[in-house]
Amino acid sequence: MRVVSLVPSLTEAVALTLPGVLVGATDWCTHPAGLDVARVGGSKYPDLSQVRALRPDLVLLNVEENRRVDADALVAAGVPVRVTYPRTVDGALAELADLLAELGAPAEPGWLVAARRAWAGLPVPAAPRRAVVPVWRRPWVVLGADTFAGDVLRRLGVTNLYAGHADRYPRPMLDELRARAPELVVLPDEPYRFTAGDGPESFPGVPCALLSGRHLTWYGPSLAEAPAVLAAQLADSVTYPAG
Structure with missing residues (x-):
């Protein structure tokens, strides 16, 4: 073969x-x-x-x-x-x-x-957090309905605010993302490489979690360690000040 x-x-x-x-x-x-x-x-x-x-x-x-x-x-x-x-x-x-x-x-x-x-061993999240999950900017693109990454986050206690959208990858304006009043913004490092200096500043006052895109979106050997890696990164969210 x-x-x-x-x-x-x-x-x-x-x-x-x-x-x-x-x-x-x-x-x-x-x-x-x-x-x-x-x-x-x-x-x-x-x-x-x-x-x-x-x-x-x-x-x-x-x-x-x-x-x-x-x-x-x-x-x-x-x-x-x-x-x-x-x-x-x-x-x-x-x-x-x-x-x-x-x-x-x-x-x-x-x-x-x-x-x-x-x-299989993940505990049921006690209090899911409402989040937006940008995967690109300029223009902004977020996770929508029926995505693998969305299911990964759901199992880790993150409710995607765009999960019910008609599109799998909606393109809302930044003002619309902010108007959704998310409790968390999830920023993976692929396909767009969000970093501490590129992404969180657009959501002042809202906790932002920088996640490993490989563990969020890859389906392969990384799945074995993804729950622990992503849970730690979600817990390590940082709130950037307004202004």
């Missing part, structure tokens, strides 16, 4: 579970450290000629990470693809188990077993 992954979290999952199966990955596939496979460009604009040259038995894609036009082009060229689209933690765990079994894993890897235990 020869696999090319255009999804960073799946790259990590396959590389750690089935060494030797992965033959290609994107330039953005940074985990595991020291991964030595052919690089085929970015997730959004991969070099499909390089992908085909690797003679993959399967190419891994994701609905949000990759473009439909690239998936269609690979299929038209006779390259088998598997498109993932988890929108909940349970869905991600199930998709990972199915994928790894299909690729030849004799049993669930230890990291996947640990991830199941970590998420």
